[in-house]
Amino acid sequence: MLDEHIVFVDLETTGATATHDRITEIGVIEVNHGQLISEWSTLVNPGMSIPPMIQALTGITNAMVASAPSFAEIQRALLPRLKGKLFVAHNARFDYGFLKNEFRRCGVTFNARVLCSVKLSRKLYPQHARHNLDTLLERHELACEARHRALGDARVLWLLAQKWTAERGAAAVKAAVDVLVKTQTVPVGLPDLAFDNIPETPGVYLFYGDNDVVLYVGKSINIRSRVMSHFSGDHRVNKDMRIAREIKRIDWKQTAGELGALLLESKLVKQLAPVHNRQLRRNSQLCAWYWADTGGADGNIGHAPQIATADDIDPARFGELYGLFRSRATAIEALREIAATHGLCNILLGLEKRTAPLTGACFAHQIKRCRGACVGLESHEQHALRLKQALSSMRTVPWPFEGRIAIRENTIDGECTDLHVLDHWCYLGTVRSEAELHDLAEVRTAPVFDVDTYKILKRYITKPPHGASIVRIAA
Numbered sequence: 001m002l003d004e005h006i007v008f009v010d011l012e013t014t015g016a017t018a019t020h021d022r023i024t025e026i027g028v029i030e031v032n033h034g035q036l037i038s039e040w041s042t043l044v045n046p047g048m049s050i051p052p053m054i055q056a057l058t059g060i061t062n063a064m065v066a067s068a069p070s071f072a073e074i075q076r077a078l079l080p081r082l083k084g085k086l087f088v089a090h091n092a093r094f095d096y097g098f099l100k101n102e103f104r105r106c107g108v109t110f111n112a113r114v115l116c117s118v119k120l121s122r123k124l125y126p127q128h129a130r131h132n133l134d135t136l137l138e139r140h141e142l143a144c145e146a147r148h149r150a151l152g153d154a155r156v157l158w159l160l161a162q163k164w165t166a167e168r169g170a171a172a173v174k175a176a177v178d179v180l181v182k183t184q185t186v187p188v189g190l191p192d193l194a195f196d197n198i199p200e201t202p203g204v205y206l207f208y209g210d211n212d213v214v215l216y217v218g219k220s221i222n223i224r225s226r227v228m229s230h231f232s233g234d235h236r237v238n239k240d241m242r243i244a245r246e247i248k249r250i251d252w253k254q255t256a257g258e259l260g261a262l263l264l265e266s267k268l269v270k271q272l273a274p275v276h277n278r279q280l281r282r283n284s285q286l287c288a289w290y291w292a293d294t295g296g297a298d299g300n301i302g303h304a305p306q307i308a309t310a311d312d313i314d315p316a317r318f319g320e321l322y323g324l325f326r327s328r329a330t331a332i333e334a335l336r337e338i339a340a341t342h343g344l345c346n347i348l349l350g351l352e353k354r355t356a357p358l359t360g361a362c363f364a365h366q367i368k369r370c371r372g373a374c375v376g377l378e379s380h381e382q383h384a385l386r387l388k389q390a391l392s393s394m395r396t397v398p399w400p401f402e403g404r405i406a407i408r409e410n411t412i413d414g415e416c417t418d419l420h421v422l423d424h425w426c427y428l429g430t431v432r433s434e435a436e437l438h439d440l441a442e443v444r445t446a447p448v449f450d451v452d453t454y455k456i457l458k459r460y461i462t463k464p465p466h467g468a469s470i471v472r473i474a475a
Contacts, residue, residue, distance in 0.1 A: 002034040002165055003174070006086045010153035011095045012058045014046050018097040018196070022046035023071060024060050027150030028081050029158045036158070040081060041151035043068035058148045071102045079103070082112060086181070088157055090133055092116035097196050109192055115181050117157055123176040124168050136160060185231050187244040194250055198224040201254050201411075204264045208249040209275070215243055216276040219265035223252050239276055255430075256418035257409040259460055259468065263420060263427050266452045286310040286451055287331050289322040291391065304350030305391075307331060315399060315424035315449050323394040324451045334394075339364065342390040345373040348383055397458055399424040406437055406471040407460065419471065425454045437473070 008029040015021035023044045030037040043060070045068045055061050082099075089095035092114050103110040121131040128139065133156060137144055140163050146152025165173050186194055189209075198205070203223045207215040207230075216239075220226030227250060230240045255261045269277045290312075291305040307328060308321060325331035332351065339346055346352035347362040354360035354374070364370035373383035406419040421428040421440050426449055431437050464470065 002031070002161060002170065004033070004086050005084070006031045006088055006161075007082055008154045008157040008161070009082070009087060009089045009095055009099075010150045010157070011089075011098055012054075012060055012148070012150050013098060014048055014050050014054060016094070018094075018101045021098075022048055023098055023102055024050060024058070024065055025150040026074075026078065027152070027154040028078075029151075029154045030081060030085070031158060031161075038081075039151060039155075041154075042074055044074065045070045060149075072106050075103060075106050075108060079108065079110065082110070085112070086115055087112040088115045088117055088161070090117045090153070090157060092118075093196075093200075100193060100196060104193065111186075111192070113181050115177060117160060119180050120164070120173075120176055121160075123180065124164055124173065185244075187231060187247050189246070189248045190250065195224065195228055198227055198250070198252060199254060200224045202257050202261045203252055203254040204261055204268060205250060205252040206268070206272075207243055207247050207274075207276075208251065209246040210248060212249070214272040214274040215246055217265055217268045217272060217274050219261040221258050221261070223254070227252075243276060255409075256411045256416050257468070259407060259409050259456070260418045260420060260430060262456045263430070263453065266450065266456065267427065270450065285327045286313065286324065287328055288313055288324050288396065289331060289335060289391070289394075290317075290320060291322060291387075292320045304348060305335065305387075306350075313449055315426060315454075318396040318425070319398040321396040322391045324396065324454065326451075338390050340369060342386060343369060343371045344387055344390065345370045345378075345383060347374045348380065349387075396454075400461065401472065404428070404473040406431075406473060407464070408469045408471050410468075421473070422457060425449065425457055427453045427457075437471070 008031065010027045011023050012025040013021050013023050024046050025041065025043050027039075027041040029039055043065050045065045047070060050060065050062055050065070087096060093116065096112070096114050100110050118131050121128075121136060125131075128135075133153065134147075136142075137156065140160065142156065142159050142163065144152050144156050161173075186192060200222050202219075202221045204217060204219045205223050205227050206217050209215045218226060231244055253264060255264060287310065288308045289305040290308040291303075305322070309328075313321065313324075323331060323334055325334065335349060336346070336351060338344065339349055339351065343364075345362050346364055347354055347360075352362050354362075360374070361372070362370050362374045365372055365374055371378045371383075373380060404421060404423040406421045409418045409420065410416070417432065419431050419433075419437050421431065421437065429440055431440055460468070461470075
């Protein structure tokens with residue numbers, strides 16, 4: 001880190017919204033290869049009143065900024081101090097977003113490689129939960145002569161960089177910085193500020209092309225980081241390069257946690273059929289093997305498994321279905337592999353016709369890979385028991401509840417809750433309140449089974465993640 005040309009930056013502002021609030025003070029510490037080059041700061045007339053609460057926090061009053069230059073007046077002096085250097089700030093998205101907006105109002109495009117010192121602290125000291133500036137000052141036994149003033153806080157970042165390098169070593173700090181700082185190139189079809197307002201929360205993101213065609217739907221526990229990774233020049237894949245050429249707009253939908261993001265991604269991919277999504281797109285050829293082993297003479301002992309197509313798959317009958325396959329061909333191939341592995345008879349499995357009435361042996365028996373159920377060397381009952389054992393690992397899991405449920409998922413801060421409503425492995429929707437939950441529970445449309453949703457829910461219901469809980473819905 002300290003082997004680069006760096007600016008440690010801090011701003012004081014009239015509020016927290018970069019598109020509305022304005023800068024009241026700027027502090028910049030310039031360091032080149034570990035050597036302090038300069039310190040620079042100025043008050044800025046924001047052109048609006050500073051709220052009393054912020055005046056009390058920073059000590060910067062309306063009277064102090066009344067005669068200060070506007071940002072437009074200082075931007076020509078500021079830009080050369082920042083341009084071409086690694087931009088380091090605490091909660092860097094805040095400071096960087098404010099400066100990009102202020103420069104944009106002046107008709108200037110400002111871009112920089114950005115490093116957030118909060119994220120760097122978390123990476124270097126993962127054993128600690130808190131990484132705000134006051135906590136770091138106390139933890140590292142550092143002093144700040146002018147807390148909540150721009151130059152004072154920028155000096156703290158420079159002190160922290162030196163402290164971290166001394167404690168963790170230059171190589172470890174550089175490795176952490178290399179992971180955190182990637183060169184994101186804003187695709188030509190997007191506005192310069194396209195990434196700035198994307199939240200760092202769980203959710204789903206959507207890329208749109210010409211005529212609002214959906215190019216791609218993805219999910220992440222950090223939408224902003226994942227979106228930007230698509231356009232990081234250091235590890236672009238062919239799909240990302242194609243998206244970068246075609247993209248014209250980005251949209252996103254926030255969720256409380258990972259489960260909501262997984263469910264919403266699967267739903268949207270099937271609804272919208274994005275150009276560059278493949279794995280989760282709807283497959284009308286979905287099928288499974290149906291085989292009900294009743295164990296009696298009138299049951300299915302000795303009867304061949306039957307293909308259940310997408311229209312025939314009923315989640316209420318899970319326990320009698322084996323495997324979920326994306327095509328009839330893959331289902332048949334899977335059963336053939338089971339037969340070969342366990343010495344089962346392809347004739348009794350319905351995979352091969354007898355060459356002679358009643359007595360013909362299957363081809364596998366002729367090459368000594370079938371134990372002979374087709375020619376009476378093994379009873380049909382014994383064959384069925386071995387088939388049951390062979391299929392056991394493929395058996396679909398019966399719905400473990402009497403009816404509809406909801407999975408409650410909270411945001412990390414606990415301020416928001418999603419209730420994902422489910423019925424027999426089918427996703428019915430997500431609501432945010434008990435009242436909405438009741439309304440959705442009243443909707444009695446037939447659930448639509450989806451294999452990807454089944455796989456997601458099976459994992460979550462078997463082992464709910466921390467903070468998730470199951471809410472039973474009255475019939």
